[in-house]
Structures are given as C-alpha cells and as structure tokens.
Amino acid sequence: MKWWIELRKNWMAQASLFFIILIVGMALMAPVFGFDTRADGGDLERRNLPPSWYEKGNIRYPLGCDAQGRDIFSRVFYGARTSLFVALVSVSIATSLGVLIGLLAGYYGGRVDDLIMRLVDAVISIPGILLTLIAITLWNPGVLNVAIFIGLTHWVWQARTARSKILSLREEPFIIAARVSGASDLRIILRHIIPNIRATILVVMTTQIGYMIIIESSLSFFGMTGSTISWGWDISQGRDYLSTAWWITSMPGVAILLTVISFNILGDWLRDALDPHLRV
Amino acid sequence: MKKYLIRRLLSGILVLWMVLTLVFILVHSVPGDPAQVVAGDLADVKTVNEIRAKLGLDLPLSVQYWNLLKGAVTGNMGVSFSYRYSAFQVVIERFPATVELTLVGAILAIPLSIALGIVSAVKRNSVLDHLAKLITLFGISTPSFWLGIMLILIFSVNLQWVPSMDKSPYYFPQAAWAAISGKPVALWIWARHIILPAITLGAWFTALIARMTRTETLENLNRPFTLTARSKGVSQLRIIWDHVLPNSLVPIITIAGIQIGILLGGAIVTEAVFMWPGMGRVMMDAVFARDFPVIQTSTLIFAIIWVGINLLVDMIYVVIDPRIKLT
Numbered sequence: 001m002k003w004w005i006e007l008r009k010n011w012m013a014q015a016s017l018f019f020i021i022l023i024v025g026m027a028l029m030a031p032v033f034g035f036d037t038r039a040d041g042g043d044l045e046r047r048n049l050p051p052s053w054y055e056k057g058n059i060r061y062p063l064g065c066d067a068q069g070r071d072i073f074s075r076v077f078y079g080a081r082t083s084l085f086v087a088l089v090s091v092s093i094a095t096s097l098g099v100l101i102g103l104l105a106g107y108y109g110g111r112v113d114d115l116i117m118r119l120v121d122a123v124i125s126i127p128g129i130l131l132t133l134i135a136i137t138l139w140n141p142g143v144l145n146v147a148i149f150i151g152l153t154h155w156v157w158q159a160r161t162a163r164s165k166i167l168s169l170r171e172e173p174f175i176i177a178a179r180v181s182g183a184s185d186l187r188i189i190l191r192h193i194i195p196n197i198r199a200t201i202l203v204v205m206t207t208q209i210g211y212m213i214i215i216e217s218s219l220s221f222f223g224m225t226g227s228t229i230s231w232g233w234d235i236s237q238g239r240d241y242l243s244t245a246w247w248i249t250s251m252p253g254v255a256i257l258l259t260v261i262s263f264n265i266l267g268d269w270l271r272d273a274l275d276p277h278l279r280v
Numbered sequence: 281m282k283k284y285l286i287r288r289l290l291s292g293i294l295v296l297w298m299v300l301t302l303v304f305i306l307v308h309s310v311p312g313d314p315a316q317v318v319a320g321d322l323a324d325v326k327t328v329n330e331i332r333a334k335l336g337l338d339l340p341l342s343v344q345y346w347n348l349l350k351g352a353v354t355g356n357m358g359v360s361f362s363y364r365y366s367a368f369q370v371v372i373e374r375f376p377a378t379v380e381l382t383l384v385g386a387i388l389a390i391p392l393s394i395a396l397g398i399v400s401a402v403k404r405n406s407v408l409d410h411l412a413k414l415i416t417l418f419g420i421s422t423p424s425f426w427l428g429i430m431l432i433l434i435f436s437v438n439l440q441w442v443p444s445m446d447k448s449p450y451y452f453p454q455a456a457w458a459a460i461s462g463k464p465v466a467l468w469i470w471a472r473h474i475i476l477p478a479i480t481l482g483a484w485f486t487a488l489i490a491r492m493t494r495t496e497t498l499e500n501l502n503r504p505f506t507l508t509a510r511s512k513g514v515s516q517l518r519i520i521w522d523h524v525l526p527n528s529l530v531p532i533i534t535i536a537g538i539q540i541g542i543l544l545g546g547a548i549v550t551e552a553v554f555m556w557p558g559m560g561r562v563m564m565d566a567v568f569a570r571d572f573p574v575i576q577t578s579t580l581i582f583a584i585i586w587v588g589i590n591l592l593v594d595m596i597y598v599v600i601d602p603r604i605k606l607t
C-alpha cells in the first residue's frame with residue numbers, strides 16, 4: 001500500500017479525494033436523500049430565494065432557490081450525475097482510443113507513425129469543443145451521445161503520451177530481449193509495454209476527467225446536451241438573473257470548480273507519487 | 281532551410297486535407313438525410329429536395345468531396361444558408377474581431393504566465409510559489425464561460441466599471457490612431473470592451489504556460505551550466521535571463537503552439553458569452569443553424585491558423601536557440 005503512505009503526506013490530495021468521494025456518493029445517493037424530487041419540484045413562492053445566510057433565506061434551502069423556486073443545493077448534487085457520467089464515459093473512450101492509436105504509432109514507427117501523427121495534428125488543429133459541437137448538432141443530442149462524442153474527439157492527449165512513452169520503451173533491453181526470444185508483437189505490447197505505461201495513463205486520465213467535466217458543462221451551457229439537470233444548464237439559466245439573484249449562476253459554477261480542482265490536485269499528486277519523471 | 285520549409289508546408293497541407301476529410305465524413309455520416317436535417321422535421325418533400333439540390337447533396341459523394349477540396353483551394357466554399365452570400369466571406373468578415381481578441385488574450389497571458397512560472401520556480405516552496413500554484417490551479421479548473429459570467433457579475437453588474445457585452449466600434453489600430461490624433465477616449469472605449477473577454481480567454485492559457493514554465497525553469501536551475509554560471513559569480517537575474525530562460529522557452533512555446541487550438545476553442549465559448557462578433561460566434565450560430573458551408577469554412581480557417589502558428593513556432597526556435605538548425 002505504497003500509495004496510501006504517499007497520500008498521507010499530502011493533505012491537499014486527501015481533501016481532494018474526500019471531496020470527490022463526497023460528490024460521487026451524493027450523486028449516486030441522490031434519490032435516497034430525495035434530491036431528485038427536490039431538484040424538480042419548484043414552488044414560485046420560493047422564486048429566487050436567497051441562500052440561507054441571508055436574512056430572507058431559509059435553512060431548508062441552504063444555497064437558495066432558482067427562478068422556478070427549485071432548491072439549488074439539490075440541483076447541484078443531482079446535476080453532478082450528468083457531469084460525472086459524461087466525464088467517466090468520455091475519458092474511458094478517449095483513453096482506449098488514444099492508447100491504441102499511440103501504441104500503433106510508437107510501436108510500429110516509420111510511415112505508420114508519420115501518418116498517425118499528422119492525423120493527431122489534424123484533430124488537434126480543430127478546437128475539440130467545435131468538433132464535438134458539430135457532431136452533436138448533426139446527431140441527436142443526448143447525454144450518452146455527448147459522452148461518446150467528447151470521448152471520440154479528445155483522445156489526442158493519451159495518444160501523444162502513450163506514443164512518447166513507447167518510443168523510449170521500445171529501445172529498452174527487456175523489450176529487445178523479449179523480441180529476440182520470439183515473443184509476438186501482441187505479447188510484447190500486453191505483457192511488457194502496457195504495464196509500463198499504465199501509471200502514466202492513469203495520471204492523464206485523472207486530470208482529463210476534470211477537463212471533460214468542463215467540456216460537458218460548456219456544452220450543457222449552450223443547451224447542446226439536451227439535459228436540463230446539469231451544472232452548465234443551470235449556469236445558463238441563472239444568467240438572466242445576474243443582477244437580482246447571483247447565486248443561481250454562481251453555485252453550480254462553484255461545484256464545477258471544486259470538482260475539477262479536486263481531480264487536478266489528485267492528478268498532480270498521482271503524477272508525483274507514481275511517475276516523478278512525467279511532465280504533462 | 282528551404283528544403284525544411286517545403287517539407288513543413290507539405291505536411292501542413294496534409295494536415296489541412298485531413299481536417300477537410302474529417303469534417304466531410306462527420307457531415308456525411310449523419311444518420312438520415314442531411315437535407316432533411318437542414319430543412320427541419322416539418323418540411324415537405326419539395327422543400328427538402330430543393331435544399332438537397334442547392335447544397336449539392338444530390339451529387340455523388342465523390343463529386344461532393346472533390347468540390348469541397350477544390351473549393352478549399354479557390355476559396356469558394358459555397359453559399360451560406362443563413363447569410364445567403366459566400367461562406368468564405370461570412371467567416372473572413374468576422375476574422376479580425378477574433379484575431380484581435382485572441383491576440384490581446386495572448387499578450388496578457390504570455391508575459392504574466394512566464395513571470396509567474398519563473399518566480400514560482402526560483403522561490404520554490406515559498407509563500408509566493410504556493411500562491412502562484414493556487415492561481416494556476418484555479419486557472420486550469422475554471423470553466424471559461426463561467427469565469428466570463430462571474431467577471432460580468434463583479435465588474436459590470438456590481439461595480440459597473442465596464443460594459444458586459446459587445447465589441448467597441450473600433451479595432452485597435454483605429455482606436456490607437458484616434459488616440460494619437462487627439463481622441464484618447466477611443467482607446468479607452470476599446471480597452472473597456474475588450475478587457476473582460478480577453479481575461480476570460482487568457483486565464484486558462486496563463487495557467488497552462490505558468491505551470492510549464494515552472495517545471496522547465498526548475499529543471500534548468502539544477503543543470504550544470506547554471507551551477508557553472510553561479511560559481512563564476514553571475515547574478516541570479518542574469519542566470520535566469522541569459523541561461524535558464526532561453527533553455528526553457530523552446531518546450532514552452534512548443535506546447536503553447538500546439539495548445540493554440542484550445543485557445544481558439546476558448547474563443548468560441550468566450551465570444552458566445554460576451555456577444556463578441558467574431559468567428560467563434562458565427563461558427564456557433566452556424567452549428568445551431570446547420571449552416572454546413574460556414575461550418576466547413578471556419579473549421580478550415582481555424583486549422584490554417586493552427587498550422588501557420590506551429591510553422592512560426594519552428595521559426596522562433598532558431599531565434600531563441602541558435603543550436604537548433606532546421607534541416
């Protein structure tokens with residue numbers, strides 16, 4: 001349990017891990033706590049109710065209510081479901097695809113590498129969010145589709161990381177020894193290369209979860225995900241009340257910020273703990 | 281050098297071709313009929329057919345693909361559905377506004393981030409370093425659309441210092457010229473309009489480069505040449521300026537060049553939040569209106585900018601680091 005010892009040295013990483021567990025737990029348990037009904041059930045009596053620390057606030061609605069009188073606290077935890085789901089699915093897709101492509105480029109080198117790297121350039125040169133936007137408008141938006149498209153358009157980071165790791169691994173004596181002793185490409189990749197890049201990829205994944213949450217919320221902000229229970233959507237809804245009810249648009253943003261910061265801190269810590277030589 | 285340039289140019293063209301092909305595949309792999317998608321669900325058969333003919337969607341795929349490539353070379357990318365004139369012109373008209381915003385964002389971001397990164401590395405583990413780390417952490421973790429809204433909330437709604445949206449009627453050269461010829465207020469109006477969007481756009485970039493600068497500087501501070509310089513009694517400032525910075529800059533601008541796509545992507549979001557009349561706005565509108573010619577044109581132009589900037593980055597290498605020879 002080396003990572004556990006490492007974790008105990010870093011209180012920021014501990015706090016981040018705690019926050020992530022909290023938000024994931026709350027999101028999963030949302031129906032148990034009744035967040036789902038409270039997130040939907042509005043009452044115009046409570047329209048734009050300020051957070052509880054205001055004089056007019058109500059302790060039952062700690063972060064206040066939105067323009068339709070819905071509890072923002074519940075919406076924040078319920079909205080976490082969309083963001084976390086999209087982030088997890090898209091990071092899984094991006095990682096599988098990116099590592100596969102990076103492996104092909106790094107392992108086979110030469111022409112294959114050249115061609116793949118130009119493809120990487122092509123994908124990188126189009127802003128990722130634009131590619132996702134185009135894809136989503138053309139197909140039907142929907143949370144799962146959005147997750148898939150974000151994944152399909154954001155694999156470049158993993159591909160580049162995997163490739164550069166493999167380029168240096170390829171010349172290592174143990175790989176050459178494996179090849180000389182007649183191991184097949186597949187065996188070398190599965191038994192020798194993958195275990196050696198696993199840690200690096202895990203670091204990239206952790207940091208990318210945060211990035212994907214930002215992408216998802218940007219898309220939701222523009223109403224592209226079709227989901228109305230989401231941090232980005234709530235932020236866009238609160239924009240019209242900036243001068244009268246700042247909390248509607250601020251609270252979901254704080255939730256995004258805290259979640260993404262947590263994943264970033266955790267990613268930085270993982271990098272230091274697992275792979276001190278890695279620079280992203 | 282000449283051979284190198286030609287090779288780079290060819291590989292740039294290869295990238296642009298791939299971008300066009302990618303967008304082509306994306307548009308044409310839509311389940312169902314793109315013409316129907318453009319026309320909307322309620323359109324009758326006649327309208328859909330008319331649209332199909334107008335878009336050239338009734339032609340065989342190979343012909344459409346060829347037309348797209350031909351159009352990319354000649355600048356004839358078709359007629360925009362929403363604006364009803366050349367898509368190329370629609371995008372190019374908005375181009376200066378985006379360039380101005382991105383440039384101001386980058387000019388704010390780059391010196392600040394490099395300074396932040398160096399200070400952070402030199403005063404490692406000091407209060408200053410922790411503060412810088414905190415700032416950059418916030419920078420990479422804040423969604424830019426939300427940052428924009430928060431800036432509007434604080435500086436436009438509450439303090440009422442700056443307008444919350446839209447661009448000033450001038451571009452920088454016009455504003456600067458007006459200022460020189462005795463109307464300094466023009467420059468003030470220009471600055472008031474651009475400051476919030478530029479900060480919103482630059483924040484993420486600042487954080488990214490500051491982090492990179494910190495890592496690179498730390499590494500170079502422990503290199504033998506730094507030790508040699510220090511043992512000769514060279515001042516800290518000179519060491520950083522003459523030895524550490526030049527060695528750190530190459531990887532920094534490489535990453536900055538590659539990530540310029542994300543900066544441009546940020547422009548799309550920023551322009552939407554601040555109603556900035558640039559390419560990003562027009563592109564966003566085009567995506568919503570399914571205006572394929574405009575989507576294809578603006579994607580191509582973004583890709584051209586990316587290829588151009590990365591070529592420029594290679595040129596800058598030679599200036600920064602005389603050891604690098606482009607062959």
